[in-house]
Amino acid sequence: MFTPLQSSKAARRRTALILIVPSCLLLAIINLYPFIYALALSFQKYNMTRAAQGSRFVWFANYGAAFRDPRFLNCVVRTLIIVTGAVAIEFVIGFCLAFVLNTKLRGMDTIRKLSIAPVTVMPIVSALIWFYMLNQRYGIVNWFISFLGVEPQGWLTHTTLATLSIIAADVWQWTPFIMLVILAGLNALPEYVYEAAQIDGLSNWQQFRLVTVPLLMPVILIIVLLRIMDAFKMFDLVYTMTQGGPAGATETMSYYIYIQAFNFFELGYAAALAILMLILITIISQIFVRWMYREEEATAA
Amino acid sequence: MEAVEQYKHERMEQAARVIRKSQLALQRQRYSILTKTGLYAVALLFLGVSLFPIYLIVTASLKNDVQIFARPPVFLFSPTFKSYHDVLLVRSLSQVRFIVNSLIATILATAIAVGFGSMAAYGLARFEFKGRKDLAFWILSTRMAPPIAFIVPMFVLIKSIGLLDTWWALVIMYTGMNLSFSVWILRGFFMDIPPELEESALVDGYTRWQVFTRIALPLVKPGLAAVAVFASIFSWNEFLFALILTQQNAKTIPIGITGFSSSMGIHWGPFMAVGFIAILPILIFTFLMQKYLVRGLTFGAVK
Numbered sequence: 001m002f003t004p005l006q007s008s009k010a011a012r013r014r015t016a017l018i019l020i021v022p023s024c025l026l027l028a029i030i031n032l033y034p035f036i037y038a039l040a041l042s043f044q045k046y047n048m049t050r051a052a053q054g055s056r057f058v059w060f061a062n063y064g065a066a067f068r069d070p071r072f073l074n075c076v077v078r079t080l081i082i083v084t085g086a087v088a089i090e091f092v093i094g095f096c097l098a099f100v101l102n103t104k105l106r107g108m109d110t111i112r113k114l115s116i117a118p119v120t121v122m123p124i125v126s127a128l129i130w131f132y133m134l135n136q137r138y139g140i141v142n143w144f145i146s147f148l149g150v151e152p153q154g155w156l157t158h159t160t161l162a163t164l165s166i167i168a169a170d171v172w173q174w175t176p177f178i179m180l181v182i183l184a185g186l187n188a189l190p191e192y193v194y195e196a197a198q199i200d201g202l203s204n205w206q207q208f209r210l211v212t213v214p215l216l217m218p219v220i221l222i223i224v225l226l227r228i229m230d231a232f233k234m235f236d237l238v239y240t241m242t243q244g245g246p247a248g249a250t251e252t253m254s255y256y257i258y259i260q261a262f263n264f265f266e267l268g269y270a271a272a273l274a275i276l277m278l279i280l281i282t283i284i285s286q287i288f289v290r291w292m293y294r295e296e297e298a299t300a301a
Numbered sequence: 302m303e304a305v306e307q308y309k310h311e312r313m314e315q316a317a318r319v320i321r322k323s324q325l326a327l328q329r330q331r332y333s334i335l336t337k338t339g340l341y342a343v344a345l346l347f348l349g350v351s352l353f354p355i356y357l358i359v360t361a362s363l364k365n366d367v368q369i370f371a372r373p374p375v376f377l378f379s380p381t382f383k384s385y386h387d388v389l390l391v392r393s394l395s396q397v398r399f400i401v402n403s404l405i406a407t408i409l410a411t412a413i414a415v416g417f418g419s420m421a422a423y424g425l426a427r428f429e430f431k432g433r434k435d436l437a438f439w440i441l442s443t444r445m446a447p448p449i450a451f452i453v454p455m456f457v458l459i460k461s462i463g464l465l466d467t468w469w470a471l472v473i474m475y476t477g478m479n480l481s482f483s484v485w486i487l488r489g490f491f492m493d494i495p496p497e498l499e500e501s502a503l504v505d506g507y508t509r510w511q512v513f514t515r516i517a518l519p520l521v522k523p524g525l526a527a528v529a530v531f532a533s534i535f536s537w538n539e540f541l542f543a544l545i546l547t548q549q550n551a552k553t554i555p556i557g558i559t560g561f562s563s564s565m566g567i568h569w570g571p572f573m574a575v576g577f578i579a580i581l582p583i584l585i586f587t588f589l590m591q592k593y594l595v596r597g598l599t600f601g602a603v604k
Contacts, residue, residue, distance in 0.1 A: 121354075131567075137372070138370045138372055270453060
């Protein structure tokens with residue numbers, strides 16, 4: 001911290017303000033204001049196409065309607081399924097791959113650098129290329145599985161398969177990300193702990209279980225949490241590949257809110273759903289963080 | 302400045318120590334042929350799966366319409382650049398304007414996010430004031446909220462200012478979205494700088510602003526790179542806000558791409574060409590800035 005060596009407290013405060021205010025102002029505009037506005041909207045019944053009639057305050061009616069809306073409840077379940085499935089698979093595969101690619105074999109470094117590619121691909125492009133690959137008639141996936149004697153499947157036209165397809169597209173794009181982060185975490189682990197473990201005579205598996213995993217916990221925690229939060233917001237894939245899927249099988253919350261706002265123009269209801277979604281994300285994040293920290297403390301002890 | 306030089310020297314020695322250690326580690330590992338084969342097989346399978354869709358985009362962009370739909374798929378063919386020609390030069394299909402819009406929005410949003418973000422990060426790292434921690438947490442929390450929650454109010458606001466379908470709308474939104482991790486990452490970097498460096502600069506007569514621009518900023522270059530990488534990727538790839546906030550003039554590449562799918566089906570050739578143009582800059586950029594990617598993507602949580 002700065003010692004009283006500088007000039008007046010006022011000058012210091014002025015500098016601090018100049019530094020911080022621009023960012024805070026921008027964030028207030030695009031984050032605070034919309035949040036308050038959305039909150040206010042959620043208490044009103046407002047249909048944009050009937051703007052002339054104006055809006056009226058219905059307070060918690062929108063929220064009540066949400067809990068009685070079967071389509072919304074379906075969305076919540078669908079989103080949870082997709083998020084859990086995708087993140088779980090991404091984590092397991094990414095975690096294992098981090099160890100594989102961390103071995104100091106020749107060429108592993110290049111393989112690692114090249115395999116990052118999916119993370120950088122524009123989600124909309126990724127979605128469309130998967131749409132192309134999964135097409136029932138000319139998609140390459142069906143061509144591949146024909147070698148295994150399996151019939152061509154309608155990947156995006158059957159409910160379960162559509163869900164799997166969305167999960168697959170997400171897994172393809174983000175597994176390298178998890179792999180990369182865990183790998184970076186692995187490389188940051190201090191040598192001396194392993195040296196001490198070897199002196200203590202721990203086997204490789206014991207080293208992994210008692211040294212590597214606990215030390216990696218913070219990294220794992222953060223990356224899985226980040227992925228969960230991002231996966232919840234999934235929109236591009238659903239919009240492009242399935243538009244909510246056969247009979248709402250892949251209708252995620254983001255997509256449904258979009259439909260309500262820009263197809264049905266029910267802005268009030270959409271706002272209420274968005275607030276509910278935000279609450280859900282917050283709750284899940286909190287649960288997750290607490291659970292993982294309890295695990296971390298348990299292993300530390 | 303002496304102190305800065307000394308600090309840089311210490312960091313370089315630290316780096317050298319790390320390199321020596323990893324070289325030692327290298328010598329220690331021996332794998333059997335069987336294990337090696339297995340490891341390579343897994344790694345190459347992963348690489349293959351990761352790159353295959355991209356390979357598809359590249360090859361399909363060079364195929365003609367018949368070959369794209371051919372069953373069994375055509376692997377050897379003579380490439381044609383017709384799709385690229387269509388997508389860049391044919392007026393009705395031209396994506397050039399979208400590319401320009403994307404470029405402008407991305408560059409501006411990244412620059413402002415780095416600029417404002419570094420300022421705010423420095424302010425939060427070095428100046429004590431009440432509510433400092435809460436402010437920092439609020440800035441980070443802005444990333445948690447789903448964009449779909451903001452989109453309606455922002456649409457109404459931007460429409461009322463008359464900025465709908467302009468670059469400014471996108472720049473504002475993207476900069477805002479980039480600010481949260483920009484501040485978070487850079488704050489960590491700034492806090493890592495020993496305060497003595499800046500204090501001796503102040504003794505030498507630097508103003509606090511000069512300390513920021515001439516001492517602190519150069520020392521956090523890796524952080525700035527990390528922010529720039531992630532901010533560019535995010536802004537370039539962003540879809541939802543561009544979808545809602547643009548209609549004709551300010552459409553970016555992702556929205557232009559959706560223009561290829563109509564009720565009659567998808568125009569695959571041109572789409573593949575644009576798709577490749579869309580992902581190529583980011584692919585190259587990321588490959589060059591590899592080491593900053595992890596820091597950027599995890600908000601500085603993993604170093």
